[in-house]
Amino acid sequence: MYFKVLFMSDQQQSLDAINDIKRMMERSSRFISLSGLSGISAGICALVGAWFAYPYVFGYKEYIIDGDAALAQAMSGSYTIILNTYLFWIALATFLAALISAFILTYIKSTKEGIPIWGKTAQRLLFNVSVPLIVGGIFLFKLVQFGTFGLVAPGFLLFYGLALINASKYTLIEIKYLGYSEIVLGLINLCFVGYGLYFWAAGFGFLHIFYGVYMWMKYERKQAVGK
Numbered sequence: 001m002y003f004k005v006l007f008m009s010d011q012q013q014s015l016d017a018i019n020d021i022k023r024m025m026e027r028s029s030r031f032i033s034l035s036g037l038s039g040i041s042a043g044i045c046a047l048v049g050a051w052f053a054y055p056y057v058f059g060y061k062e063y064i065i066d067g068d069a070a071l072a073q074a075m076s077g078s079y080t081i082i083l084n085t086y087l088f089w090i091a092l093a094t095f096l097a098a099l100i101s102a103f104i105l106t107y108i109k110s111t112k113e114g115i116p117i118w119g120k121t122a123q124r125l126l127f128n129v130s131v132p133l134i135v136g137g138i139f140l141f142k143l144v145q146f147g148t149f150g151l152v153a154p155g156f157l158l159f160y161g162l163a164l165i166n167a168s169k170y171t172l173i174e175i176k177y178l179g180y181s182e183i184v185l186g187l188i189n190l191c192f193v194g195y196g197l198y199f200w201a202a203g204f205g206f207l208h209i210f211y212g213v214y215m216w217m218k219y220e221r222k223q224a225v226g227k
Helices: 002-029 036-057 067-076 079-084 086-113 120-145 149-170 174-189 193-226
Strands: none
Touching (some): 036 193, 067 079, 079 086, 079 120, 120 149, 149 174, 149 193, 174 193
16 A cells, blocks of 8 residues: 555656646747736727727718828828828727737736746747738738728738737647637628728627637636635
């Protein structure tokens, strides 16, 4: 009996050691400090932004800030006309609010876990996210310049989904499925071009909130309850 207990104890220690090694390897190869709360905060910011943008998108309010300047910009073909719209500034404010809140919450989680937020893995993650987003941003900017506004919302969803899938190998696997969901929404939105704001709210708002809640319950709830 004594030897059986001793064997089981050694076996458990070996399993614990293997799990520790596995966690260390995962930390070194994947950025695992993404907070579920950051997804929730980003989703809320997107929904608030969609709420502010709604009257401008559907014509209840004039989306041009300065009509005279906009006429001159349109006649000269200047791309600065984009800066002369309320929608641009709403989109920019929404993006910055989501980015800052996500960074703060991820930084807090990373600090608690003792994981550096700006290591090599985080740099690879940022690079793989940035490439599709930058390329997509340039492409969509040209669409706006040529007046093809209807494809902006589905385009953002598609390129954002590709960015998430591209970066998923450097972070939690759930990011990949979020990316697939964004792409599916973007493809459906191509068939309903006039409803881009609704798909935008669904993709950047509700999907992020659902993802954030799921991630929090799966990875962070036990730690929070334990405290």
